[in-house]
Amino acid sequence: MMDNRLTTEICGIRMDNPTVLASGFLGTSVDLLKRVVHNGAGAVTPKSIGFVPKSGHPNPTIVPFNENTIVNAVGLPTPGYKDMMPELARYGEIPVPVIASIYGSSPDEYATIANFLNDYDVDIIELNISCPHRGDGILFGADPDKTREVVRAVKAVTKKPVMPKLTPNCDCIVDIALACKESGADALCAVNTYGPEPIRVPGFDNPVPGFGKGGLSGPALLNTTLGIIRDIYSATGLPILGMGGVTYGADAIEMIKNGAVAVGIGSAIYYRDMDVFKKVCNEMIDIMDKQGIKSIKDIQGGYLK
Amino acid sequence: MNPVPFSVRRVIRESTDSFTLILEGYLRSKPGQFVMLWLPGVDEKPFAVAYQNDGEVAITIEKKGNATRAMSELKKGDKVGIRGPFGHGFTPRDNSIIVAGGLGIASVLDLAMTVRNSILIQGARTGDLLLYRETKELLERIECMKNKILYCTDDGSVGEKAFTTSVLCNLIKEKKPDIVYACGPEIMMLKTFEICEQNKIDCEISIERFMKCGIGLCGSCVINDQLVCKDGPVFNNEKVRKLTELGKFARLPTGKKVELKEYYAYHS
Numbered sequence: 035m036m037d038n039r040l041t042t043e044i045c046g047i048r049m050d051n052p053t054v055l056a057s058g059f060l061g062t063s064v065d066l067l068k069r070v071v072h073n074g075a076g077a078v079t080p081k082s083i084g085f086v087p088k089s090g091h092p093n094p095t096i097v098p099f100n101e102n103t104i105v106n107a108v109g110l111p112t113p114g115y116k117d118m119m120p121e122l123a124r125y126g127e128i129p130v131p132v133i134a135s136i137y138g139s140s141p142d143e144y145a146t147i148a149n150f151l152n153d154y155d156v157d158i159i160e161l162n163i164s165c166p167h168r169g170d171g172i173l174f175g176a177d178p179d180k181t182r183e184v185v186r187a188v189k190a191v192t193k194k195p196v197m198p199k200l201t202p203n204c205d206c207i208v209d210i211a212l213a214c215k216e217s218g219a220d221a222l223c224a225v226n227t228y229g230p231e232p233i234r235v236p237g238f239d240n241p242v243p244g245f246g247k248g249g250l251s252g253p254a255l256l257n258t259t260l261g262i263i264r265d266i267y268s269a270t271g272l273p274i275l276g277m278g279g280v281t282y283g284a285d286a287i288e289m290i291k292n293g294a295v296a297v298g299i300g301s302a303i304y305y306r307d308m309d310v311f312k313k314v315c316n317e318m319i320d321i322m323d324k325q326g327i328k329s330i331k332d333i334q335g336g337y338l339k
Numbered sequence: 340m341n342p343v344p345f346s347v348r349r350v351i352r353e354s355t356d357s358f359t360l361i362l363e364g365y366l367r368s369k370p371g372q373f374v375m376l377w378l379p380g381v382d383e384k385p386f387a388v389a390y391q392n393d394g395e396v397a398i399t400i401e402k403k404g405n406a407t408r409a410m411s412e413l414k415k416g417d418k419v420g421i422r423g424p425f426g427h428g429f430t431p432r433d434n435s436i437i438v439a440g441g442l443g444i445a446s447v448l449d450l451a452m453t454v455r456n457s458i459l460i461q462g463a464r465t466g467d468l469l470l471y472r473e474t475k476e477l478l479e480r481i482e483c484m485k486n487k488i489l490y491c492t493d494d495g496s497v498g499e500k501a502f503t504t505s506v507l508c509n510l511i512k513e514k515k516p517d518i519v520y521a522c523g524p525e526i527m528m529l530k531t532f533e534i535c536e537q538n539k540i541d542c543e544i545s546i547e548r549f550m551k552c553g554i555g556l557c558g559s560c561v562i563n564d565q566l567v568c569k570d571g572p573v574f575n576n577e578k579v580r581k582l583t584e585l586g587k588f589a590r591l592p593t594g595k596k597v598e599l600k601e602y603y604a605y606h607s
Contacts, residue, residue, distance in 0.1 A: 060566075062558035062594050069564040081558070081594060089592035092406075093383035094375065094422070096552040099341050108557055113595035120596065237344035238420060240379035304556055 037319055039329050042076070044273045044295050045195035045220045047131045047157045051076035052286065052318075052330060053311040056277050056300035057135035057160065057199070058082065058108060060308075064124040071130050074311030077296065078128060080121075082135040082162045083151075084112035085143040092244040097233065099242065102253040104301045105233045107245035110137060110165055115147045126155040133275075135199070137162040141187035149191040159194050161185065164201030164226035165249075175226075176204040178213035185217035195220035197275065202228050202262060211266040221273040223298070225262055227251045228278075251301040255279040260292045267293025268338050281305055283317020291336040340554075342377045342420025345396065347413050353399060353470045357442060358411050359389065362396045362419065370450035371428025371545055371573045374398070375553045377420030378413075382406035385550045385568070387446040388424065390477065396421075399445035399470065425553050426572050429520055429543050436460065436516045438503050438531050440523020444470050446545045446572075447522050451488075452480045458514060459488045460506050462523070466490075466497030504530040511538050518543065525599060529586035532579050542576040546585070549592055549602075561590065 040051040054077045055061065055070050061080035070078055090109030098104045112118075115136075125132050134156040138144040148159050163175035163184055174180040181198065188196050198214045200207055202225045211222055227249025232241035241247065256279025263276045276289040277298025286297045302310045318330070327333055345362040352358050366374065368388045376398060377383035384406050389397045402411050413419070429447075433455040439447050440462050448471065451459045459481060463469045469490055471477045481488060490498025491506050499506060504527055507519070511534060521531040522545040535542035548560040548567040555569030562584050565571065570578075579585060589602040597605075 059556055060558040060561075062590065063561045063564070063596070065564035066558055066561050066566075087593045087595070090551070092381070093551060093553075094342065094377060096554065096556050097341060097422075098554070106552075108551065111551075111559070111593050113591075113593045117593075117595050235341040235420075237418070238342065238379055242342065244377075244382060300556075304554060308555075 037315070039322055039327070040076075040315055040318060042295050042330060044275060045158060045197070047195065049076040049131060049296060051315045052290065052296040053314050054133065054275060054296050054298045055079055055311075056298035057133075057162065059300040059303055064121055064127055067128050070308065070311070071128060073309040074315055075130060075299075076311070077131040077133060079133040079135050079160060079298075082110050082112060082137050082165075083115050083118055083147055084110060084136075085114060085138045085147060087114040087117065088112050094243050097242045098252070098304055099233045099235060103250055103255070104252045104304060105229070105231065105243055105248040105250055106227065107230065107243040107248035109245065115150050122151070122154040128155075131157040133158045133160050133197070135160040135162050137165065141183045144184050145187040145191045148188045151194070152192055156194060158221070159188060159192060159196050160223055161188060161196065161198040162226075164199050173201065173203075175199070175201040175210060178209050181210050181213045182217040185214055185219050189218040197221040197223050199223040199226055200266070201226045202258070202278075207262055208265050208269045211270050211272075215270045215272055219272065221275065222266060222270065223275040223277070224266055225259055225278050228255055228258070251278065253279050253281045253305070256281070256285055260288055263289060263294055264292040264337065267335060280314070283314045283321055286314050286318055287321055287333070290330055290334050293335045293338060295334055340422050342375075342383075342422050344418050345421050347415055347417045347419065348395060349415055350413060354468050357399060357401045357470065359397050359399045360410065360413060360419070362398065362421070363394060364396055365394060366391065366396050366421070366424055368424035368449075369428040370431060370453050371446060372424035372426050373572060374421050374423035374425065376410070377422070378406060378410055379418075379420060381409045383420070383422075385553055389445040389448050390452065399442065401442050422553065426568055427570065429545075429573050430518075430575075432518045433457065434517045436507060436510060436514060436519045438507055438519065438521040438523065438527070440503050440527040441468060442470070443521070443523030443545070447520055448477065450520060451486060452484065455484045455486065457484070457486045457516070458510065459486060460491065460503045460510070461488060462491040462503035462506070464493045466492055469497055472497070503527060504534065507531060508534055511540065516540060520544070525586050532576060535576060542579070543573050544579060545572045546574060547572070548589055559590065559592070559594070
């Protein structure tokens, strides 16, 4: 696992390997996050932290509705940032970089949470401006002006690297990525789930998930995502945490060749279990052995050179 | 996995607060596993498969919140969705003691019809809450495996006036079971586990936590670093030893970790 060839870096934060637990998966408790690290993750993103307590949407919340696509509308459950203190106070126990994902319903709310996190062991602030199934319908990440407002508000209160998470569900994701760069974002996380879509299942009038529609993820989305990563990397040159369909080591290599410095893994936990992080790393090493690649740093953005 | 449609064949009233849905169909479920039962337009919740007859699946439900109350109004011919069975169930072994408290009986009933030469200790607050006690065909299926049922109640209205764990305490030395299984109130299961540890006897308990996805992704049902939906719901003593939150803390739907008392207040 500790193979130097997989070492990477995002905003100066060193990672032993490029696999990152994507936000929304398993990140409820420090104990569980430590178990994910034990299973090979190079960095982890706990569940998004919101301004006020939220229980999320009714079940079913996550439905793998065909062989290579999962639909979800979990609804960003959160104790609210103030009640996160007991958990946050233990983030120091997590032996890899911690990416804190935050969301709010106004730039002020994002800033308040980011400011609060200054006192805790958080390495990068991820701005979730892209959840496709919020009850209040606010999607900052589809509008370059609103995106700028959120990024600026957060940059003003924190010295930690700030990484907006982009949605593919907008008119032009390159415009959003450029807006992030202009307003001081240090990195980009791309992309959140696709949709939202209502998924019809045989035998029922009601679609799944329970919310009525949900974001799509899973292996089916990989190729579309790779194109997006390439576009926003060539437009901004920012470090990118790429995610969307990464399931195997070969997918991770492709993501990196298209411009990512690290890869998010979430849905693949369903397909390959919690040790998918280890599996992906081992597969990357195999491919690198065969292709004579000395370090993933040598292939990062390779398709654009 | 998509929800699969199942029709309601009938609804059996079990007590003031509980009922059994009899669904048409078959599930390849093992004792102690659970299914996600979807009431379209309302919610989806995890339940044990209490038992199966030829082409019938029985799910016993306690009326607790909006979803379970809506489920209690289901009628013959109504359609529900089933995903599963999910999770790790019990490891059936003969010469066991099964401890069931309250509605916990629904999670061990199938087990009590599977193992042999065992004793089922079924307890509840009052006699009315001793579910299935008058369902002859179920009792026969338990007894034909050379299993015995001992009833106990807090008020003494049926069976011994005692807690299940004190019955277990008296029985365990005499019976010398190969394993003890338990499902019921968490404090009862913790006590059962402690009794087994003292007597160096294997133990498996079925744990409940607020569950969302049911398939090991969202982390809502976490206890320490274990997922009740995927690693459990049944945990053996080796694993239970590490569950420092057992009997003490659980998480609300928001993810906030609270004391069990607050967790139960939220759910009732």
